[in-house]
Amino acid sequence: MIQTSKTCAIIGAGPSGLMAAETLAEKGYRVTVYDRMASPGRKFLLAGRGGLNLTHTDEPDAFMAHYREASAWLWPFIEAFSPDDVRDWCDGLGEDSFAGSSGRVFPKSFKASPLLRAWLRRLDALGVTFSARHHWQGWDSAGALRFRVADGQEILAKPDATLLALGGASWPKLGADGRWTSILKQSGIAVTPLQPANSGVLVEWSDLMKTRFAGTAIKRVVASCGQSQAKGEAIITEKGLEGGLIYSLGPDIRRQIEADGQALIHLDLRRDLPLPLLTERLSKPRGKMSVSTWLHKAAGLAPAAIALFREEHATGAKAPFDDPVEMAKLLKNLPLHLRGIAGLERAISTAGGLALSQLDDHLMLKNHPGVFVAGEMLDWEAPTGGYLLQACFSTGVAAANGMADWLGGPAL
Ligand SMILES: Cc1cc2nc3c(=O)[nH]c(=O)nc-3n(C[C@H](O)[C@H](O)[C@H](O)COP(=O)(O)OP(=O)(O)OC[C@H]3O[C@@H](n4cnc5c(N)ncnc54)[C@H](O)[C@@H]3O)c2cc1C
Numbered sequence: 001m002i003q004t005s006k007t008c009a010i011i012g013a014g015p016s017g018l019m020a021a022e023t024l025a026e027k028g029y030r031v032t033v034y035d036r037m038a039s040p041g042r043k044f045l046l047a048g049r050g051g052l053n054l055t056h057t058d059e060p061d062a063f064m065a066h067y068r069e070a071s072a073w074l075w076p077f078i079e080a081f082s083p084d085d086v087r088d089w090c091d092g093l094g095e096d097s098f099a100g101s102s103g104r105v106f107p108k109s110f111k112a113s114p115l116l117r118a119w120l121r122r123l124d125a126l127g128v129t130f131s132a133r134h135h136w137q138g139w140d141s142a143g144a145l146r147f148r149v150a151d152g153q154e155i156l157a158k159p160d161a162t163l164l165a166l167g168g169a170s171w172p173k174l175g176a177d178g179r180w181t182s183i184l185k186q187s188g189i190a191v192t193p194l195q196p197a198n199s200g201v202l203v204e205w206s207d208l209m210k211t212r213f214a215g216t217a218i219k220r221v222v223a224s225c226g227q228s229q230a231k232g233e234a235i236i237t238e239k240g241l242e243g244g245l246i247y248s249l250g251p252d253i254r255r256q257i258e259a260d261g262q263a264l265i266h267l268d269l270r271r272d273l274p275l276p277l278l279t280e281r282l283s284k285p286r287g288k289m290s291v292s293t294w295l296h297k298a299a300g301l302a303p304a305a306i307a308l309f310r311e312e313h314a315t316g317a318k319a320p321f322d323d324p325v326e327m328a329k330l331l332k333n334l335p336l337h338l339r340g341i342a343g344l345e346r347a348i349s350t351a352g353g354l355a356l357s358q359l360d361d362h363l364m365l366k367n368h369p370g371v372f373v374a375g376e377m378l379d380w381e382a383p384t385g386g387y388l389l390q391a392c393f394s395t396g397v398a399a400a401n402g403m404a405d406w407l408g409g410p411a412l
Pocket residue numbers: 011012013014015016017034035036037040041042043044046047048051052053054055134135136137165166167168170171174175176177178180347348349374375376377384385386387388389390392
């Protein structure tokens with residue numbers, strides 16, 4: 001391969017940084033990836049533990065709706081490196097992708113480790129250098145990148161272009177700790193405060209709920225928060241609820257909690273049973289059945305949903321067992337008071353980040369020519385479902401293409 005003498009530094013060896021490294025190395029640039037951790041892709045590997053959901057087969061409009069306010073801004077990047085491109089890339093690394101019944105796309109092994117191994121081999125073959133245990137500290141007065149290395153020494157690097165792909169601040173022990181926010185703020189760059197996204201919510205459960213039902217899923221529920229609605233399942237935890245249903249409503253819940261210190265959601269525990277039918281079923285005499293057996297038989301509720309319905313403390317509603325009309329209404333619109341959001345330590349992703357207004361159309365910092373930004377450190381958020389990694393990959397490719405343009409086009 002013909003190489004240019006132009007050098008690119010990528011700080012952050014997560015999916016967005018590695019995707020940018022691949023794009024630039026393929027164009028012939030000399031790429032060094034720096035990371036404060038000892039090995040690349042730590043969060044990517046963790047993401048693979050529960051099944052690495054790379055992207056989604058949604059139609060474009062439905063796909064982009066998941067990014068809410070950031071969708072118009074992200075669209076050109078996702079259009080240019082689309083869900084199909086992510087699948088081709090995955091297939092090309094020997095890990096054929098497949099879509100599950102929900103439309104979520106995974107590599108065939110379901111895990112991240114075989115994919116990451118193949119990816120690192122490809123990057124190595126392309127000549128990408130990896131500098132581990134290099135903790136970026138900012139710039140010196142001459143504009144060189146400052147890194148603290150393992151022995152506490154400081155080293156400097158002066159690449160021709162730089163990509164920051166430092167991630168958000170969830171699971172900080174895996175590398176992305178959000179400390180870049182103070183470095184960038186000191187350089188006059190606007191950053192929206194980092195907050196947990198795709199994170200559990202806190203509910204004041206009874207002891208019964210904590211001890212008997214923590215870990216149990218409540219399935220086929222519709223939840224609403226303000227004007228937003230989501231379908232799916234929630235998992236009961238000792239501290240509250242987590243899972244896709246909750247994550248989809250995350251931004252609405254967060255806004256309510258910011259404003260009022262708490263949030264109120266409503267749950268339809270029998271989303272597939274219309275209200276008149278449910279009322280009719282509940283109107284049949286209970287006889288000698290216990291309330292739980294009756295709710296199970298007449299309303300088809302699972303034990304965890306019944307326990308939730310009876311959580312007077314959390315729902316603030318005393319179940320009107322003798323009134324079938326009111327019972328049915330409550331089962332289809334059960335209030336649930338949320339006391340807060342679980343912290344960043346265990347959140348799947350981060351909301352907030354580098355303000356999009358600070359970037360030009362090629363993801364370059366307007367007040368730092370030659371410095372580009374990609375991935376989760378940017379101020380967008382999305383629920384789980386493959387939308388997070390897709391945006392990381394797409395912005396990684398876009399920033400790399402922006403860097404190549406800025407450096408004077410493809411090096412080959
Ligand atoms: C449990 C879990 C499951 C997930 N599952 C999925 C999933 O199935 N699908 C999906 O789409 N998303 C999933 N995600 C989210 C996804 O992993 C992240 O959105 C993605 O990794 C973000 O990529 P990134 O490259 O922007 O940042 P990161 O992957 O966080 O990488 C940032 C890198 O920057 C390095 N770094 C940070 N600061 C410095 C510094 N000062 N100096 C040097 N290096 C630094 C870090 O060490 C890190 O390696 C999951 C996340 C978690 C926690």
